[in-house]
Amino acid sequence: LAKTTQPISMDSYEGQEVNITCSHNNIATNDYITWYQQFPSQGPRFIIQGYKTKVTNEVASLFIPADRKSSTLSLPRVSLSDTAVYYCLVVGPSGNTPLVFGKGTRLSVIA
Amino acid sequence: EPEVTQTPSHQVTQMGQEVILRCVPISNHLYFYWYRQILGQKVEFLVSFYNNEISEKSEIFDDQFSVERPDGSNFTLKIRSTKLEDSAMYFCASNSGRQESGKYNEQFFGPGTRLTVL
Numbered sequence: 001l002a003k004t005t006q007p008i009s010m011d012s013y014e015g016q017e018v019n020i021t022c023s024h025n026n027i028a029t030n031d032y033i034t035w036y037q038q039f040p041s042q043g044p045r046f047i048i049q050g051y052k053t054k055v056t057n058e059v060a061s062l063f064i065p066a067d068r069k070s071s072t073l074s075l076p077r078v079s080l081s082d083t084a085v086y087y088c089l090v091v092g093p094s095g096n097t098p099l100v101f102g103k104g105t106r107l108s109v110i111a
Numbered sequence: 112e113p114e115v116t117q118t119p120s121h122q123v124t125q126m127g128q129e130v131i132l133r134c135v136p137i138s139n140h141l142y143f144y145w146y147r148q149i150l151g152q153k154v155e156f157l158v159s160f161y162n163n164e165i166s167e168k169s170e171i172f173d174d175q176f177s178v179e180r181p182d183g184s185n186f187t188l189k190i191r192s193t194k195l196e197d198s199a200m201y202f203c204a205s206n207s208g209r210q211e212s213g214k215y216n217e218q219f220f221g222p223g224t225r226l227t228v229l
Contacts, residue, residue: 043220095216
């Protein structure tokens with residue numbers, strides 16, 4: 001599966017929009033891009049997935065350009081409770097293969 | 112909403128002792144996993160289990176580790192003789208195994224068991 005690269009950490013003030021970009025240059029045709037969120041001392045939690053273009057749900061938006069070599073997770077109007085580590089993963093469509101986590105992006109939201 | 116549960120939340124043990132970590136995956140899910148996360152490090156895959164057998168395992172999952180689904184609901188991870196370096200958070204996850212067209216089928220993680228080996 002394609003290796004992903006994302007910033008180690010980001011800081012943001014409450015109420016701002018946060019964009020976390022991930023690069024995955026070697027993504028395969030059938031792969032999906034997914035993002036998981038992990039709060040301290042909790043298990044990772046799936047937040048959004050996409051294949052191409054833009055996906056939006058109640059938590060976030062995911063922007064994927066046509067070449068799919070990168071993706072951007074967008075969190076609108078973050079609050080303190082959005083402080084977490086965000087992982088970008090490239091996965092096969094079935095979802096049942098083991099997940100390969102990188103170090104993720106540690107987002108700190110400041111009041 | 113259905114969720115994966117794990118017990119205990121925290122387990123303290125002496126080096127060399129056996130521990131069993133327990134998980135109840137989401138009902139009717141077909142794939143089960145164990146991951147671990149050493150403090151300050153990334154989440155690492157240990158083993159996956161499907162149809163009552165190991166489907167995949169990592170290099171970490173050596174002979175000291177074993178998994179079992181003793182009944183229709185529990186999924187356990189046993190560490191036969193714990194070492195100091197086994198201290199970590201252990202996460203169980205499950206996946207339904209049913210894929211909808213055009214939609215990623217996510218894994219659901221439990222809250223974890225913090226294992227401390229003294």
